[in-house]
Amino acid sequence: MxxxxxxxxxxxxxxxxxxxxxxxxxxxxxxxxxxxxxxxxxxxxxxxxxxxxxxxxxxxxxxxxxxxxxxxxxxxxxxxxxxxxxxxxxxxxxxxxxxxxxxxxxxxxxxANHGKTVNRFVSYFQQNGNFKELWQGIDLKHFDWNKAGKYLTxxxxxxxxxxxxxxxxxxxxxxxxxxxxxxxxxxxxFKEKLGRQCRQLLHTYGGRAERPVLHVLTVFDHSYSSYIVGQCKDAAILGSACFVGMKILRLPYASMIGVVTCFTALIPIIGAILGASVGVILIFAVSPVKALIFLIFILVLQQVDNRVTYPLVVGSSIGLPSVWVFAAVIIGGGFSGVIGMMLTVPLFAAIYRLVSEDVHRRQSQPKSSTEQ
Structure with missing residues (x-):
C-alpha cells in the first residue's frame, strides 16, 4: 500500500x-x-x-x-x-x-499624634535600669574597632x-x-496604513480564517473599548459625587479620597471595597465618628451607583452576567493583581459573546436543515 x-x-x-x-x-x-x-x-x-x-x-x-x-x-x-x-x-x-x-x-x-508615644518609648529606655547596666557593661577600651569598621563598610x-x-x-x-x-x-x-497592511496580510495568508479572525478582533475591540469608556465615565461620576458629598458632610481628606475612589472604581466589585477601606482608615485617624459617617455615606453612594448610575452610563455594553464578572475579577487578580482585575472583565465578556454566538449558530443549524 x-x-x-x-x-x-x-x-x-x-x-x-x-x-x-x-x-x-x-x-x-x-x-x-x-x-x-x-x-x-x-x-x-x-x-x-x-x-x-x-x-x-x-x-x-x-x-x-x-x-x-x-x-x-x-x-x-x-x-x-x-x-x-x-x-x-x-x-x-x-x-x-x-x-x-x-x-x-x-x-x-x-x-504629630504618635509623637507622644515615641517620646515615651525613648524615655523608657533612658530610665530603665537594665539598659543602663548594659550600656555601662560595654568596654570601649577592648572593643574590636576593626570588626566594627568592616561591618560598617x-x-x-x-x-x-x-x-x-x-x-x-x-x-x-x-x-x-x-x-x-x-x-x-x-x-x-500611521494607524490607517498599519491597519491596511494587517488586513492585506490576513487576506493573503489567512484564507478561510480571514472572516472569523476579523470578527473575533472586532468583538474584542468593542468589548475593551466599551469597558474602558464606560468604566471611566462611571468612575469620574462616582469620584465627583464622593468629593461633593464629603464636602457637604464636612469630612476630612475629601480631595484625596475622591480621587482614590475614582481610581478604585475602575475595578469591578472589589474597587468599591478598596476605596471605602482607604477612606475609613484615613478618617479614623482623625475621628472615629466621622469614619462611621463616611462608611455609611460611601455604602449609600455605592448602592445608588450600582442601581442607577452604572446601568445608565455603562448599560449592557459589556454583556457579561454578574457571576462571570465576579469570576473574572478573582481570576485576573490571582494572575496579575489589580491590572488583571481590570483587563480580564472585558476579556471574559468577549469570550462570552463569541461562545454565545457559536452556540446559537450550532443550535440553529439542525432546525434549518429539518425544515428544508
Missing part, C-alpha cells in the same frame, strides 16, 4: 518536532523568551497606550471634522494627537495636585548597592515609558 503524504502531515510533523525541541531544551527556550519579552515590552506597552489614547483621539477628530473645512482637515490628526496627550497629562497633573498635599497632611498628622556597601539598583530601575522604567510613548505616537499617526 502506498501511503500518501499530504501537506497536513508535513505540517503536523514539523509542529511535533518544534514542540519536542522546545521541551527538550526548555531552559534555553525560557531564557530566550525572557529576553524577547524584555525587549518587546516597551513596544507592547506603547501599543496599550496607543489603544487607550485612540479612544480620546476619535472624539477630538470628530469634533475637529465638524468645525474645520477645506485644507484645514489635513491637520486633523495632529490636532487630535496634541489634544489627546494634553488631556491625559492634565488629568494626571490634577490627580497629583489633589492627592499629594492631602497625603502629606495626613502623614504629618499621624506623626559592608553596611555602607549594601546601602550603596541598594541605592544604585533603585536608581537603575528608575532610569530603566523612565526609558521604557519614553519609548512606549513615542511608539504609541507612531502607531496613532
Amino acid at each position: 502506498k501511503i500518501k503524504i499530504s501537506r497536513q502531515h508535513i505540517s503536523l510533523a514539523i509542529v511535533a518536532f518544534i514542540l519536542y525541541l522546545a521541551i527538550r531544551y526548555w531552559t534555553v527556550v525560557d531564557k530566550f523568551l525572557g529576553r524577547l519579552y524584555s525587549a518587546v515590552f516597551p513596544l507592547l506597552l506603547g501599543a496599550v497606550v496607543a489603544y487607550i489614547v485612540n479612544l480620546v483621539l476619535r472624539q477630538y477628530e470628530r469634533l475637529y471634522h465638524r468645525v474645520a473645512k477645506g485644507k484645514a482637515l489635513r491637520f486633523q490628526r495632529a490636532f487630535g494627537l496634541v489634544c489627546s496627550y494634553l488631556t491625559i497629562i492634565i488629568i494626571l497633573a490634577f490627580v497629583v495636585r489633589m492627592v499629594i498635599p492631602e497625603l502629606v497632611n495626613c502623614i504629618e498628622m499621624l506623626v 559592608v553596611g555602607v556597601g549594601g546601602t550603596v548597592k541598594t541605592v544604585m539598583s533603585t536608581a537603575s530601575s528608575i532610569v530603566s522604567g523612565v526609558t521604557t515609558m519614553v519609548i512606549a510613548i513615542f511608539f504609541s505616537i507612531y502607531l496613532l499617526i
Whole structure:
C-alpha cells in the first residue's frame, strides 16, 4: 500500500518536532523568551497606550471634522494627537495636585499624634535600669574597632548597592515609558496604513480564517473599548459625587479620597471595597465618628451607583452576567493583581459573546436543515 503524504502531515510533523525541541531544551527556550519579552515590552506597552489614547483621539477628530473645512482637515490628526496627550497629562497633573498635599497632611498628622508615644518609648529606655547596666557593661577600651569598621563598610556597601539598583530601575522604567510613548505616537499617526497592511496580510495568508479572525478582533475591540469608556465615565461620576458629598458632610481628606475612589472604581466589585477601606482608615485617624459617617455615606453612594448610575452610563455594553464578572475579577487578580482585575472583565465578556454566538449558530443549524 502506498501511503500518501499530504501537506497536513508535513505540517503536523514539523509542529511535533518544534514542540519536542522546545521541551527538550526548555531552559534555553525560557531564557530566550525572557529576553524577547524584555525587549518587546516597551513596544507592547506603547501599543496599550496607543489603544487607550485612540479612544480620546476619535472624539477630538470628530469634533475637529465638524468645525474645520477645506485644507484645514489635513491637520486633523495632529490636532487630535496634541489634544489627546494634553488631556491625559492634565488629568494626571490634577490627580497629583489633589492627592499629594492631602497625603502629606495626613502623614504629618499621624506623626504629630504618635509623637507622644515615641517620646515615651525613648524615655523608657533612658530610665530603665537594665539598659543602663548594659550600656555601662560595654568596654570601649577592648572593643574590636576593626570588626566594627568592616561591618560598617559592608553596611555602607549594601546601602550603596541598594541605592544604585533603585536608581537603575528608575532610569530603566523612565526609558521604557519614553519609548512606549513615542511608539504609541507612531502607531496613532500611521494607524490607517498599519491597519491596511494587517488586513492585506490576513487576506493573503489567512484564507478561510480571514472572516472569523476579523470578527473575533472586532468583538474584542468593542468589548475593551466599551469597558474602558464606560468604566471611566462611571468612575469620574462616582469620584465627583464622593468629593461633593464629603464636602457637604464636612469630612476630612475629601480631595484625596475622591480621587482614590475614582481610581478604585475602575475595578469591578472589589474597587468599591478598596476605596471605602482607604477612606475609613484615613478618617479614623482623625475621628472615629466621622469614619462611621463616611462608611455609611460611601455604602449609600455605592448602592445608588450600582442601581442607577452604572446601568445608565455603562448599560449592557459589556454583556457579561454578574457571576462571570465576579469570576473574572478573582481570576485576573490571582494572575496579575489589580491590572488583571481590570483587563480580564472585558476579556471574559468577549469570550462570552463569541461562545454565545457559536452556540446559537450550532443550535440553529439542525432546525434549518429539518425544515428544508
